[in-house]
Amino acid sequence: MERQLHIISTGKQPLDQFVAICARVHPYVDAIHVREKMKTAREISEFLTALIKQGVPPRKIIVNDRIDVAVVFGVKGVQLAHHSLSVRKVKHHFPSLSIGCSVHSIAEAMEAEESGADYCIYGHVFATGSKVGVPPRGIESLRSVVNHVNIPVIAIGGIHSNNAEQVLKAGAQGIAVMSAVFFADDPVSEAKKLAKIVKKMV
């Protein structure tokens, strides 16, 4: 897998704002995660409809947790967490879905691989406003996770253009960011900057 840049919805932005940003940045990113944990399937489907209408290719869209919505829209895949249906079950029933697994330890990463996940997202590497009160796991723990699995490890948490290179050097196969793009003054220039860092590390 080529190194990847993923962007993740904040769960806080209104649909119009989120979709307007995605419509402009999708050429620079590999995956857009719709992670709207407080929304119903119907509301999430409105996000997907709007994204696709605005020209975001379904092959770049990943739905967090809601396998049903991902399957109905025929998007690239799902991002599963410990509270989701198991990787094994999803893989068995929907073999064509790409399955990402959110992990927070070596053991969880190894289990994700063993269960058939296509990649995992590990974090949070740096301090982030999204995980207040939980200490960041740091670069060295990222390096250990990378060394214990063969599936690609995407790093998440507090990643910006000033520290992205560090996580790639530690062996991450990509980065996933939320605030770096969605809360940027200029999301397009930030996405371009991050994409350049990710791709040049290949």
Ligand SMILES: Cc1nc(C(=O)O)sc1CCOP(=O)(O)O
């Ligand atoms: C969605 C998410 N998952 C994390 C994990 O550690 O699993 S950290 C995180 C939030 C990432 O936001 P930002 O890029 O703004 O730091």
